[in-house]
Amino acid sequence: xxxxLTIPKTYKLYIGGAFPxxxxxxxxxxxxxxxxFLANAAKASRKDARDAVVAARAAQSGWAGATAYxxxxxxxxxxxxxxxxxxQFVDELRSAGGVTEAAAQREVDAxxxxxxxxxxxxxxxxxxxxxxxxxxGPYFNISTPEPTGVVAAIAPQDAAAWGGGLxxxxxxxxxxxxxxxxxxxxxxxxTPLPAISLAEVLAxxxxxxxxxxxxxxxxxxxxxxxASHADVNALDLTGAEGMDWIDxxxxxxxxxxxVLPPESGIPTPSLDRVQFYTETKTVWHPKGIx
Amino acid sequence: xxxxxxxxxxxxxxxxxxxxxxxxxxxxxxxDGHGTPFTTISPADESPIARIANANTADVDTAxxxxxxxxxxxxxxxxxxxxxxxxxxIARLVQERSRELAVAESxxxxxxxxxxxxxxxxxxxxxxxxxxxxxxxxxxxxxGPSPRALGVAAQxxxxxxxxxxxxxxxxxxxxxxxxxxxxPAETTPLSALVFAEILQxxxxxxxxxxxxxxxxxxxxxxxxxxxxxxxxxTGSTAVGRxxxxxxxGTGKKITLELGGKAANIVFDDAPxxxxxxxxxNGIFFNQGHVCCAGSRLLVQENIxxxxxxxxxxxxxxxxxxxxxxxNTDIGAINSKAQLERIRALSEVGEQEGATRWSAxxxxxxxxxxxxxxxxxxxxxSHRIAREExxxxxxxxxxxxxxxxxxxxxxxxPYGLSAGIWSDKGSRILGVADRxxxxxxxxxxxxxxxxxxxxxxxxxxxxxxxGGRHGLGAYLQSGWSDALPASRSPRPSRAIRPSTKAKxxxxxxxxxxxxxxx
Numbered sequence: 001x002x003x004x005l006t007i008p009k010t011y012k013l014y015i016g017g018a019f020p021x022x023x024x025x026x027x028x029x030x031x032x033x034x035x036x037f038l039a040n041a042a043k044a045s046r047k048d049a050r051d052a053v054v055a056a057r058a059a060q061s062g063w064a065g066a067t068a069y070x071x072x073x074x075x076x077x078x079x080x081x082x083x084x085x086x087x088q089f090v091d092e093l094r095s096a097g098g099v100t101e102a103a104a105q106r107e108v109d110a111x112x113x114x115x116x117x118x119x120x121x122x123x124x125x126x127x128x129x130x131x132x133x134x135x136x137g138p139y140f141n142i143s144t145p146e147p148t149g150v151v152a153a154i155a156p157q158d159a160a161a162w163g164g165g166l167x168x169x170x171x172x173x174x175x176x177x178x179x180x181x182x183x184x185x186x187x188x189x190x191t192p193l194p195a196i197s198l199a200e201v202l203a204x205x206x207x208x209x210x211x212x213x214x215x216x217x218x219x220x221x222x223x224x225x226x227a228s229h230a231d232v233n234a235l236d237l238t239g240a241e242g243m244d245w246i247d248x249x250x251x252x253x254x255x256x257x258x259v260l261p262p263e264s265g266i267p268t269p270s271l272d273r274v275q276f277y278t279e280t281k282t283v284w285h286p287k288g289i290x
Numbered sequence: 291x292x293x294x295x296x297x298x299x300x301x302x303x304x305x306x307x308x309x310x311x312x313x314x315x316x317x318x319x320x321x322d323g324h325g326t327p328f329t330t331i332s333p334a335d336e337s338p339i340a341r342i343a344n345a346n347t348a349d350v351d352t353a354x355x356x357x358x359x360x361x362x363x364x365x366x367x368x369x370x371x372x373x374x375x376x377x378x379x380i381a382r383l384v385q386e387r388s389r390e391l392a393v394a395e396s397x398x399x400x401x402x403x404x405x406x407x408x409x410x411x412x413x414x415x416x417x418x419x420x421x422x423x424x425x426x427x428x429x430x431x432x433x434g435p436s437p438r439a440l441g442v443a444a445q446x447x448x449x450x451x452x453x454x455x456x457x458x459x460x461x462x463x464x465x466x467x468x469x470x471x472x473x474p475a476e477t478t479p480l481s482a483l484v485f486a487e488i489l490q491x492x493x494x495x496x497x498x499x500x501x502x503x504x505x506x507x508x509x510x511x512x513x514x515x516x517x518x519x520x521x522x523x524t525g526s527t528a529v530g531r532x533x534x535x536x537x538x539g540t541g542k543k544i545t546l547e548l549g550g551k552a553a554n555i556v557f558d559d560a561p562x563x564x565x566x567x568x569x570x571n572g573i574f575f576n577q578g579h580v581c582c583a584g585s586r587l588l589v590q591e592n593i594x595x596x597x598x599x600x601x602x603x604x605x606x607x608x609x610x611x612x613x614x615x616x617n618t619d620i621g622a623i624n625s626k627a628q629l630e631r632i633r634a635l636s637e638v639g640e641q642e643g644a645t646r647w648s649a650x651x652x653x654x655x656x657x658x659x660x661x662x663x664x665x666x667x668x669x670x671s672h673r674i675a676r677e678e679x680x681x682x683x684x685x686x687x688x689x690x691x692x693x694x695x696x697x698x699x700x701x702x703p704y705g706l707s708a709g710i711w712s713d714k715g716s717r718i719l720g721v722a723d724r725x726x727x728x729x730x731x732x733x734x735x736x737x738x739x740x741x742x743x744x745x746x747x748x749x750x751x752x753x754x755x756g757g758r759h760g761l762g763a764y765l766q767s768g769w770s771d772a773l774p775a776s777r778s779p780r781p782s783r784a785i786r787p788s789t790k791a792k793x794x795x796x797x798x799x800x801x802x803x804x805x806x807x
Contacts, residue, residue, distance in 0.1 A: 061724075128432065133757055135739035136416065143743045143757065149726075230703075233748065246539030253534035255703070256527070256546065256749045261539075272767055279705075279747050280754050283722050285732040 011041045011192065013048060013216060014199035016055030017209015023047045028217065030193060033098030041192045044215040046225045049184065052213035053229050056150045056182040059210030064147045064180030068123035074206045075119030075177060079112050081201045086112075089166060089194065096193040097164020107163045111170040117269050118174040125178060125274050138287040145278035147180035148258060149233035152226035154219050155195070156239040156266055157188050165191030168266045169198060172238050173212055175273035181234075184213045184226060188239070192216035219243060227251040234258040234277055238267055300614045301403050305390045311341045312479070314349055314503060315486035317356035318496025323349050325504060330479055333400035333622040334613050335656040342479050345502040350471075350511040353500040357442045357469040358517055360497030365469050366439060368495075370426030377422035377464055379492040384415040387488060391481055395453055396613040398480035400622030400658070401576050403614050413738055414457040420740035421461035424761050428466065431761050434768030439467030440543055441519035443764065446509040448525045449475035449624050450579035450680075454738075456482050458755045459522050460499060461740075466764035468520060471500045473512055477625045479503040510536075518542060520764060524581070527678075527704075527749050545753030545763045547581065547745055549678040550706030553699035554584030554735065555721065557692075558593045560711035564733060566600050569684070572709060572735040574608065574662050577623055578682040581750075582707035584735055586675060588695050591688040598666060598686065605649040605662045612654075620651075623658040623681065632660050632681035639665050639674035644685070670701055678704070692717060696724045705747025709735045728754070 011030075012019040021027075024045035030038045044052075063071070082089065086108055093104035130144040153176065156168030165188040176183045187195030199214045215222060220243055227235055227248040235252045237245045241262035249259050260276055267273065311327070313320035325344030332339055345353070365373070384391065388411045395406040428437050443463045447455035452474055463470050474482040486501050502508060506529070513521045514536050523533055524547040537544055554572050556565050572584025589597050613621035623629040640646050644665040653659045660681055668675050668685040675685050689695040699708055708727040710718050722730045728746040731737060738744065738756075745754035753763045 131758060133739070133741040133743070135737070135742050137737070137739070139734070139737065141739070141742050143759065148747075249538035250535050253531050253538060256531060256534060256548070256751060258752050259538075261541070270769065272769060279726075279728060280743050280745070280759050281722075281728055281730060282743050282757075283730045283732060284734055284737050284742070285718065286734050 008039065011039050011196045011216070013042045013044055014196065014203070014212070014214040015048065015052045016058070016213065017203060019199070019203070022217070023051070026217075030096065030191075032095060038096055039193060041196070041216045044186075044217040044222055046222070048215060049222050049225045050229070052184040052215060053150060053152070053226070053231055055210035055213055056184050057231055059208055060147070060150055060180075060182045062208060063177075063182055063211045066180070068126065071178070071180065072119045072122030075115055075122060075174065077205045078201060078207065079115035079119065081205050082108070082112050082115065085201060089197065092194050092197055093164030093166060097166075097191050099164045104164060107167045111167045114167070114170050114174055114269055118178050118274070121178050121271065121274055125271065128271065129275050129278070130280070133282070140285045140287055141282065143280050143282045145179060145275065146281050148277045148279050149181060150231060151176045151181050151183050151234045151236055151277055152229070152232045153183060153185040153236035154223055154239040154243070155185055155187050157190070157219065157242060163266070164194060166194040166198065168239065169195050171267045171269065172236060175269070176236070176277050177211065178274045179278050181277050182211045184215065184232075186215050186217070186219045186222050186226075189217070189219055223248055224251055227257070228254060230255050232257060234260070236260045237262045296609070296617045298612070299616045300612055301393050301396070301616065303393060303397065303614070306393055306397070308340055311343070312483045312503070313343045314345050314353070315483065315489075315501040316349070316353045317500065318490070320486070323503070325349070325508070328476065328505075330398055330477065332397050333477075333624050333658045334654070339398060339480060342483075342503045345473075345504040345508045347511045349502060350508065350515060353471045353502050354442060354444075354512070354515045354517050356497035356500055357471050360495060361441055361469040364495045365464075365498050366467055370428060370467070373464060373467065374422045374425030376492060376494050377418050377425060377461060380488060380494070381415045381418035381422060383488045383491055384411065384418060387484070388412070388415070391453060391484060393614065394481045394484050396621070399449065399452055399478050400613050400624050402618040402621045403616055404618070405576060410451055410454045413740070414453050417454075417457035417461045417740040421465035421761070424462075425465040428761075428765065429768075431758055431765065433762055433765055437765040437768040440764060440766060441468060442517060443468045443470050443520040443522060444512045444515060444518040445470060445472040445522045446513060446525065447472065447474055449478040450576060450581070452478035453481040453485060455524050456485060458524070458760075462755070462760045463520070463522070463764050464498065466761055468764050469498050471502060471512055471518075473502050473504060473509050476503075476505045513537065521545070522763070523547070527751075530751055543763070545745075545755065546751030547753075547755060548706075548749065548751040550581045550583070550704045550746065550750050551586055551676065551678055551702045552582055552584050552704075552707040552709065552727065553586045553588050553725075554709035555588045555695045555699060555711065556590060556593070556597060557710075557712040557714075557717065558590040559713045561713060561733065562596075562600070565711040566597070566604055568709065568711060568733070568735045569597075569601060570604055573684045574605070574620060574682050575736050577621055577660070579624060579628070579680055580736065581678075582729060582736065582744075584707075584709050585679060585683070585685060587684055587686045588689050588698055589686060590695075591690050594686075594688050598664070601664060602647060605664070608649065608651070608662060610651045610653075610659065610661065620662060620682065623660050626658055628680065629658040629660060632679055632683060635674055635677060635679045636663060636683055639668070639672065639683075639685070642672045642674070644668045644672055644674060670698060676702065692721060696721060700724075700726045703749040706745075706750035707731065
């Protein structure tokens with residue numbers, strides 16, 4: 001009996017809940033850390049980035065309109081499915097990310113925990129970051145954080161220093177989703193494969209299509225289009241440390257996007273990140289005489 | 291003599307101890323500027339009020355250095371309780387000299403004395419009282435244990451609420467422990483300079499607040515000064531964009547309160563008497579020189595004619611004239627340049643096909659004046675429906691369904707404020723949820739309070755002023771000290787990169803430093 005000849009996976013983009021190839025038809029070679037060929041990943045174009053923004057915008061009001069409880073449940077569900085595919089991710093991080101088995105296991109565990117941690121915030125951040133206001137007059141007055149809208153993000157890029165490319169990506173995606181934003185994220189250029197596998201998790205969990213859109217390819221090529229896109233409300237430069245990120249921030253100024261500056265390494269889970277992608281809305285109403 | 295005619299009742303200017311010349315207020319004293327001085331005039335009759343020093347880049351350096359010294363040597367070492375007491379003193383002095391401040395404001399800005407006396411100045415005092423109480427309670431501001439001041443704050447404010455904007459900027463900055471260099475607008479420096487005298491009376495340590503006067507180049511030199519840690523700007527979206535650009539990559543914490551084109555939505559079940567007053571207050575308060583003005587009236591189609599008729603009746607009873615007269619409802623436009631902009635956009639409104647109606651009021655011979663104006667038959671594509679006019683001009687559009695009202699309200703790059711008029715609670719809350727605006731007034735409009743956060747979505751800027759959120763704009767989160775152990779999930783299992791890694795704590799601090807509020 002002959003050995004089973006494997007069927008390699010075609011890695012594509014994740015836009016609007018579907019897995020299209022780049023409209024440009026371009027791919028680039030992804031290699032192991034030692035240089036062996038692993039796969040051809042899709043190389044997203046400007047058009048793909050714009051399509052992803054359209055998908056994110058279309059999904060935004062629905063995601064923001066879901067109850068906080070429901071959003072939390074959906075984020076927990078992602079953790080559940082990631083747990084179920086733990087072995088696959090450990091394997092991928094080892095081959096694609098080039099990390100040891102123990103490090104890969106730690107990374108997957110940590111990624112699962114990040115989802116769980118942020119999931120719990122969905123119906124609580126509002127109580128911690130909003131408040132009622134004692135104004136000097138007969139008015140009901142309350143300030144609540146609401147999602148900023150569509151966020152574009154550069155995931156941590158330097159996989160060699162920071163792991164296999166999963167935890168950094170998850171640490172960028174999860175806080176954006178908590179309050180009801182939608183997202184276009186550019187995965188690590190050197191380790192894009194775990195990102196597309198994560199997209200498979202998202203696609204088969206209860207995350208509505210378009211809420212998370214994942215692009216693979218060259219961040220240097222794609223990011224300027226996202227930074228200047230008029231329908232993007234915030235720009236997360238977490239993984240842009242090695243890029244000309246000040247130019248991106250300048251491009252973002254034209255539409256006054258909120259900009260989170262680059263970080264070294266993988267962001268620690270924090271409420272600050274949730275709050276950064278919110279807008280405080282204050283509603284006044286007179287109190288009548290009764 | 292009709293019931294509308296009143297004998298003149300002007301406030302006396304004698305309460306003002308005007309100087310002929312005002313210097314820059316740096317390091318506790320007034321001093322000459324090194325730029326060419328300019329004259330501030332009364333927009334009501336174009337008469338000169340005083341000569342004002344002009345700060346050049348060397349003066350900006352001196353002011354920032356004074357603020358830095360005061361931060362390092364005095365203010366950052368002082369207890370929160372004592373900082374609060376200084377703010378409390380300032381608040382009391384503002385109350386004591388409120389009449390003088392109101393006259394100065396109406397004289398220099400052109401706004402009716404009843405507004406400066408009953409709205410602006412009382413709110414200024416309230417703002418200092420509110421933040422005075424925060425100064426020794428920063429641990430409770432929701433920013434983690436021991437949040438820290440940022441350092442030197444550069445603050446640039448507009449001409450529409452000169453003293454109130456000063457209070458919005460200075461009070462939270464000082465409460466949080468920062469020192470300040472503030473630049474008032476070129477056309478309205480007077481009340482800020484009277485305020486500087488109040489700081490001297492309060493014996494505020496030298497350099498904690500520096501007030502430098504000048505035009506846009508002075509403001510630009512200030513916000514781009516390398517030794518500034520925080521920039522707070524209120525003004526036009528164009529200048530806000532320029533600041534966002536020029537400060538990119540500097541790590542300065544930025545708050546921008548920019549333009550607006552607020553929708554004021556009137557449903558057919560609205561309490562009509564209140565709604566008419568609210569619409570008038572929404573756009574004609576302060577001559578419409580209000581970034582959150584309700585400049586787009588979205589009225590349900592079936593009540594359009596009734597609303598317009600009643601608005602015209604109401605506007606015909608407003609008295610335009612001497613800002614210092616206690617009977618005046620509509621004062622002067624702040625400057626010739628602004629008047630020209632209002633005129634130009636209004637002409638465009640007519641050219642694009644909207645129908646213009648202006649209240650029939652007597653325009654004084656001197657000064658800058660514009661009669662309250664309503665445009666009907668306005669379409670969403672018209673420039674008067676899209677651009678901020680910043681004057682007493684209301685653009686009226688109609689809608690049939692709540693969904694259409696929401697879509698039209700959000701159809702703007704701005705997102706500062708909005709209004710909803712309806713008797714139905716569920717509709718108000720449902721619509722409020724869907725409006726992309728930082729402040730939503732339901733069955734009221736243009737209410738302000740120091741406890742209430744104010745600020746916009748989208749191109750209306752970022753960050754909030756007022757309330758706990760406004761305090762946060764001047765602090766660095768204390769969570770960065772508490773991280774990572776207390777807040778990261780399963781810290782023992784979290785990845786701790788060892789090579790090429792800066793401490794995780796530093797990364798988080800960088801993240802929180804970038805956060806707008």
